[in-house]
Amino acid sequence: MRIDVLSIFPEYLEPLRLSLIGKAVTDGLLELSVTDPRSFATDRHRTVDDTPYGGGAGMVMKPEPWALALESVLQAGPGDAAASPPVLVVPSPAGEVFTQDVAYELAAEEHLIFACGRYEGIDERFLEWASGEVRVRPMSLGDYVLNGGEVAVLAMTEAVTRLIPGVIGNPESLAEESHTGGLLEYPVYTKPSEWRERSVPETLLSGHHGRIARWHRDQQLERTARRRPDMIFALDPATLDRADLAV
Numbered sequence: 001m002r003i004d005v006l007s008i009f010p011e012y013l014e015p016l017r018l019s020l021i022g023k024a025v026t027d028g029l030l031e032l033s034v035t036d037p038r039s040f041a042t043d044r045h046r047t048v049d050d051t052p053y054g055g056g057a058g059m060v061m062k063p064e065p066w067a068l069a070l071e072s073v074l075q076a077g078p079g080d081a082a083a084s085p086p087v088l089v090v091p092s093p094a095g096e097v098f099t100q101d102v103a104y105e106l107a108a109e110e111h112l113i114f115a116c117g118r119y120e121g122i123d124e125r126f127l128e129w130a131s132g133e134v135r136v137r138p139m140s141l142g143d144y145v146l147n148g149g150e151v152a153v154l155a156m157t158e159a160v161t162r163l164i165p166g167v168i169g170n171p172e173s174l175a176e177e178s179h180t181g182g183l184l185e186y187p188v189y190t191k192p193s194e195w196r197e198r199s200v201p202e203t204l205l206s207g208h209h210g211r212i213a214r215w216h217r218d219q220q221l222e223r224t225a226r227r228r229p230d231m232i233f234a235l236d237p238a239t240l241d242r243a244d245l246a247v
């Protein structure tokens, strides 16, 4: 997979060079590049923003430096004419909500481009024009407002790249985690079995695989009902067994 990030604060994306994403780059599983639209601004001050038409607070990113930056990464990208066009993810509190399902969809793509708007966002005509070149997906991390898209891109790239085959050492760990299968993860314990007068639940020490699996499932259902009742209501009843209904 290739990931391009367009940002006027490229230093913000430095953490992408660390840890598992950094290793995926070194191992050749991921190509990663950050491009600064400011380097495509043509005036003496390299202006990338201006005041909004119609008034209002804050500044709006000008479309042309973003269009030139996007064109440059499209030229440099894999550019397989037979493949679908790249996906342009535009982080915005006004986007669709980024979920684990979206992370799986994006992990199947060959080329992702993230456009990190700042201030009040990017001129809407850039997004209209870009829809003719790429598949545009405005995407929100959740119902709160960040100062810009960079932190959202760090979160989304981590969620996506760890799903690329080979990035995580043990792929089984993906199957059991929260948000896979519509439930939150069960609580986990390690040695010692007694710690500060607290014991590990007896079932986990029993060695009985059937009872342990049932305990895990019950804990998932109870925890999800308590913390995320919205997820319980969204469950497909066909995925529930009789013992689930007793929880």
Ligand code: ADE
Pocket: 091, 092, 093, 139, 140, 141, 142, 143, 144, 145, 146, 147, 148, 149, 152
């Ligand atoms: N930019 C500003 N707020 C954001 C959010 N909640 N999600 C994604 N990008 C953002």
